[in-house]
Amino acid sequence: MKTLSRSIEITIISAEDLRIHGRPIKNNAFVAVQTASDATRSTSVDTTGGNYPSWNEMLELPLPREAQFVRVEVQCRTSSGTKAVAGAHVPVSDFAGGWIPDGYLTFLSYRLRKLNGERNGIINLSIRVKGKGDVASSMDGTYFSSSSSSSCGGGGGGGGVAIGVPVMWGKESRIN
């Protein structure tokens, strides 16, 4: 039984208002994207945008069947190595499955959070899924679950996926 492979084309467009220790970063930010423990790609470094960097760079990564999130992390290249600035989790349900047709280009933006959970800017990107395959988690073909619009987290067609704000993100390792 051949497993169908899917990949995503993710274009990291830009980020806004990035800070380290409360102060806007100077330069040399780049973005690392991870879909599985062994699948990571990074953009090149932005040298001119300051704390509003823009990359407009497309990265292609495999998307495993069971993947439910794509991790996106903004890092900064400093003289002493790389420093994590902030990151976000992009739920697969936001760009695949449900009403979204195959190959549809979705434009998304997410709130970035530091390792300790504090807000730190916004990231803008676009994603397109390539290849065929089933989407993980119980996705039905509707735009949103037929229950009334309740404000409980994790609603909206995500099946059993809970989406929330990590309180202690420091426990997770930084994407290398």
Added chain:
Amino acid sequence: MGNCCSDVAGGRAAVGGTAASHHDPASGTAANDAVDLFLKYRGYNGLFTQIELSLSASNLRDMDVLSKSDPIAVVYTKGKDGKLEELGRTEVVLNSLNPAWITKLSITYHFEVVQNLVFYVYDVDTQFQSIPVKTLKLEEQQLIGEASCTLSEIVTKPTHSLTLSLMNRKESSKSNRSSHLGDLTIHAEECIGSKILTEVILRCSDLEYKDLFSRSDPFLVISKIVESGNPIPVCKTEVKKNDLNPKWNSIFLSIQQVGSKDNPLLIECFNFNSNGRHDLLGKVQKSLAELEKLQYNKQGECLFLPTVVGNNYQNKVLKSQLFVEKFSESIHRTFLDYIAGGCELNFMVAIDFTASNGNPRLPDSLHYIDPSGRPNAYQRAILEVGEVLQFYDSDKKFPAWGFGARPIDGPVSHCFNLNGSNYQPEVEGIQGIMMAYTSALYNVSLAGPTLFGPVINNAAVIASQAVATSQQKYFVLLIITDGVITDLQETKDALVKASDLPLSILIVGVGGADFKEMEVLDADKGDRLENYAGRVATRDIVQFVPFRDVQSGEISIVQSLLAELPTQFLTYMWTREAHLDS
């Protein structure tokens, strides 16, 4: 609309240009209220295009005995009061019943207004044929027939052509037979200048220090110089912090905005001050053609600063220079191109049926149906928006919902079909909306609270279905409400989810409530919307405006809302195309 003083973040953002967020669709550049109001005050509104009309006719009725008719066509625009104003007339074609007139008539297409046109075709008497067409007295000619239509009807046809049958009102009232007077064909062509978009990247060097302890925060304002001498701002760049050699993001200018490639433009460099009093760092006057030359020659142009010398101003030439890093022209599909290509604008409406409107049977209620036929605020808002949008929808079937009421024998519903059906929400035409509205008024009991979430989600479902089936449709949801919403977070969640869909939401507030809280939904006035899970709205799809009575002659505030629709539509289309190409 709303706050007049621009917030600092909004003041720093780039504004103006055509779809300035072209390459950065999700950055949500906040518009500067002050510049916005300024531009509107000067009459610079929204998207408008120059159109040329060419006329031809066939099978005209023969009016002359010995030879064929010598027809001329005259075009009038009809105002809201019914008054006709001549737009222009063609030349006289001798001896033909199938004339193709060469003279083209220019008209400015305004998306947000219903432009009524009336055409008269006359047969010119032989004795008048040698005199200039302009001086012809039309009442002395023989009228062959007339026809009327709206400009939107012509431009929404895929061929940009519309054929109408000529009629003669005086004759048809006398005889019962309808005599064939001929057909008139009108073809509309967008002027090529509208399609050219110029991308310019500007850079300055050696700007002067203006702030005491830091470098300047420069930004540029580009204005076009008109005959009256006062420059009209066309666009401004974003603010570069702490930079004396700034290079700004791309500016997109269309020929419409600047007049022509040779029109002089005033480029002023200011130092941003949070108190709003920006210092002028220098200025230069160049046309687009001259900027192109600067880029080609890789030269810089020195800025000059008017300084007071005695009683006069003298222009002091500075060391600071302006460079043009990029100058490229591209042809873009315009709004009318998309419409002609089959793209439709689908109108949807949602009406507030909460109890705060008042008992519909009492005259002081916002929902009171006046027996004399005078429309209430809800009806006026529906008419103003619907009358313009209906031409862009091919099947004229509009989903219509109500919210905040209890239909007979049911719990409170926050999204019920106005037509009373359980299965589908559509009604036929604007008349259909009006009828469904009045009948719903007497079949539901007003309740509450005011929730937008369900209505927005329903509209988003329809839009997403169109996307899933690759239909070229763009949806416009009009929500008319009298009060402030109670489900702010849910509405934000619904908006964030819908922000990547081909959907624009116009919210009109009627009645006297204080709508300040609603303005947070309109990203022009604040931050980008964020949902509970951390996703941020891709683009600003909401526009909110309080409904005000207009005095005659003024631009209705709802019209100014509509004027921004083509730009929202184009931004959606162009960003997708740009990413598909790259």
